[in-house]
Amino acid sequence: MTPLDTKINENFPGLVVRKDLVKTVKGNAIVPSYVLEYLLGQYCATSDESTIQTGIETVKEILAKHYVHRNEAALVRSNIKEKGRYKVIDKIAVDLNDKIDAYEASFENLGIKKVLVDSGTVKKHPKLLVGGVWCICDLEYSFSEEADSIPWILSSLKPIQLSHFDYDSYVEARRQFTTEEWIDVLLQSIGLNPEIFGRRSKLIQLVRLIPFCERNYNLIELGPKGTGKSHIFSEFSPHATLVSGGEATLAKLFINNTTGKIGLVGYWDVVAMDEFAGSNKKPDIKLIDTLKNYMANKSFNRGTGPQGAEASMVYIGNTSHNVPYMLKHDGLFMDLPETYRNTDGQAILDRLHWFVPGWEMENLRSEMFSEGFGFVVDYLAEVLRSLRNQDFSDRYGELFALSSDISTRDRDGINKTFSGLMKILFPHGEATPEEIEEVLRFSIEGRKRVKDQLMRIDQTYGKVRFAYQAEDGEMRDVTTLEEEEYPSYYHRTLAEGGVDDTSEAVKSGQTPDQSEPTPKTAVLGEKHLTFQENQKGPSFDTLFGRYLAGASTITVTDPYIRLFYQVRNFMELLETIVKHKAPDEEVSVHLVTTEDDFKGEQQRDNFERIKVSAGPVGVNFTWEFDDTGTIHARHIMTDHGWKIALDRGLDIFQRYEMNDAFTFANRLQQCRPCKAFEVTYIKI
Structure with missing residues (x-):
């Protein structure tokens, strides 16, 4: 356990769970994470390893016996008949049968319908009427020869969500964490490894939680496939529902004029519309008008009088082009249906409170998922729900x-x-x-x-x-x-259209968004550059190449050239030096760094291998370890009068898949998202 894991367990005993356990117990169960974590929270909310292992076996046993797989539904129905009473875990939806004036439940996986439900249960859990709720139920079987009789009897129903929580204790426990620690706790709670993400990326991830704690919050996220855009809204909370774009209708979202039944916005805290993008889609104009009024006024009217609602609206869609292409040819809303881009549809876009830049999120990889402790998600869901009142x-x-x-x-x-x-x-x-x-x-x-x-x-x-x-x-x-x-x-x-390819900038060899002129026209000067987290485009070639060209001696001071990825960064700096020198020139490069306490031998071996490799291409590489522990500044010095001060040294790139030869981030530095960093060029 990490120190943060220990701290979470100490301050939130019984309310946290190890996040990798979800995969351990899930198997082939097609069930939201919050259902699994509800069970894990009952038996595995501890840091004691033996208790966790016992709890895992218990949860697996519960799922094996009581979770209904669709392909085993007939067997479960048989068990109920033979035993007379049986507990099942299934998604249940309820509807009113006005012909007999009674509520009837349907079980999604079990495949049974018209199970009578008493009015008290429906009043207590109204979401059963809209979209369905995952529940733990006791079902009984009692056959009758009477016509139209239903043998299934629902004897008890318990939605899978936290029944209560102490808000004051939550706030008091929050005081025990620094801001950085708390952000990491939240990241781990939604299943992500905080070590992989920078500060900005963490905040972007947490923006996805705002619709849960803020009433009538309107959010849009557009980005490439595979970045986990819909995960939060389908797996995280029992108070959110995810609707496919093709299934979003006036009747489903707002009110069915035929039955008078209120739609999703009347019962759920968050309604997320998936597959929102698609330039060939043609959304219903009436739906757009109703959405526009609801997002502005928190109410809707379909001829039955105004109806108020508190559901936040989230729009999720995939982009088909990268950011510079979209900005050059159209805009960041390029992939939305034309209907949303004309005068009426623009009103919906104008009511969006925040635009999540999904293109800053990388495709999810195994290393991005947390193996540490985080809140049981239904506990965090209840916390966020209570915050809607503030x-x-x-x-x-x-x-x-x-x-x-x-x-x-x-x-x-x-x-x-x-x-x-x-x-x-x-x-x-x-x-x-x-x-x-x-x-x-x-x-x-x-x-x-x-x-x-x-x-x-x-x-x-x-x-x-x-x-x-x-x-x-x-x-x-x-x-x-x-x-x-x-x-x-x-x-x-x-x-104004696209970029004019006959412009002077293009003719001179400078692309419209290059921050630096080409070497042929460049004039070196003192300056200070600042780069934001997740920014793409910077590379050692564009940052250092022209300033290192012509130098015969270069000294690099960076105390953190120890780990493999740091040594690789240094190797890529040497590649830049080789690119910017003539073949018949030699350059001496001296590195001043510190020795790794545990892998010093491996560090020396890496440097020796670099030295052997650099010689034949005209680079004389030497290094020294500073044992005083006093070097903190990171910079590059040249013998022809330049000092380049680096606040992060050469460690300017976020993590990327180094072992994947078919990833451009591995091959081209300009394709890698950066950490926030600054560079200062000083003439000496």
């Missing part, structure tokens, strides 16, 4: 003020995101000014992404300065990451 949107008011240029609708989006993230991260209300500013900037960025893309589609949307004023009166602007990476694409409107 409002943290004013928590930045004493420190910062939004620009007067920001409209009421933009302000609402920013405030709701800010409130949601603050409730998730700081339910105890103890955030530093720096942490409050970080959350505020993050909240502004997501709403700015929405508004900037609307302005590309329709120029009648006025330009907005997304900025805020600090206590000292300084106005601080906020930009999106795409804006930083592709400035000349980002600010073009559709009316």
